[in-house]
Amino acid sequence: DAGITQSPRHKVTETGTPVTLRCHQTENHRYMYWYRQDPGHGLRLIHYSYGVKDTDKGEVSDGYSVSRSKTEDFLLTLESATSSQTSVYFCAISDIKGGRYEQYFGPGTRLTVT
Amino acid sequence: AQSVAQPEDQVNVAEGNPLTVKCTYSVSGNPYLFWYVQYPNRGLQFLLKYITGDNLVKGSYGFEAEFNKSQTSFHLKKPSALVSDSALYFCAVRGSYSGAGSYQLTFGKGTKLSVIP
Numbered sequence: 001d002a003g004i005t006q007s008p009r010h011k012v013t014e015t016g017t018p019v020t021l022r023c024h025q026t027e028n029h030r031y032m033y034w035y036r037q038d039p040g041h042g043l044r045l046i047h048y049s050y051g052v053k054d055t056d057k058g059e060v061s062d063g064y065s066v067s068r069s070k071t072e073d074f075l076l077t078l079e080s081a082t083s084s085q086t087s088v089y090f091c092a093i094s095d096i097k098g099g100r101y102e103q104y105f106g107p108g109t110r111l112t113v114t
Numbered sequence: 115a116q117s118v119a120q121p122e123d124q125v126n127v128a129e130g131n132p133l134t135v136k137c138t139y140s141v142s143g144n145p146y147l148f149w150y151v152q153y154p155n156r157g158l159q160f161l162l163k164y165i166t167g168d169n170l171v172k173g174s175y176g177f178e179a180e181f182n183k184s185q186t187s188f189h190l191k192k193p194s195a196l197v198s199d200s201a202l203y204f205c206a207v208r209g210s211y212s213g214a215g216s217y218q219l220t221f222g223k224g225t226k227l228s229v230i231p
Contacts, residue, residue: 042222045219048216090157094216096216101146
């Protein structure tokens, strides 16, 4: 999984609690992304980062925030978890050096909100 | 806005037979196209990409994809399917510019490939 780790890998939490997911990369790639994967929807972009402290919203950002204080770490926070946020969350990285535009994905975090 | 369609939710093929997983796209400008594979409980793995050049692109694990500009398609192919190819396959297109050199990817909904022994 291309030098990308995600933690935790599995989490069960209760509605209304805050949750933070961590993505850590060892590739020194500039760009980092958070996606959620749901049946019938494919992957949908939540937030992305194009550098330390530089982040922006994706397609489904409501209820999520992110932070990137170091190149290697990108945190996704569910401010007050809801059952609709039960999903599998993937982090991805990319770097356009050398004409590479593809993204590389972490192993995922399965989050269940009860 | 860019979009990707994978018209088949599931494709079944017998082991040893050729396989095709279909993808069509819509994007303004030159298309940058990608295929990914996802095995159960794993992240997506990059298979291949088309940026420019030869319309037939070769990738990992014996897969290839054919870019057809007139039909706006980028179908994934393999001459002889293996049981181990059974997985979920995603097509993606590079989309809108996100600033600072970054582009987003738009993914299709995925096609489940089952290779039957």
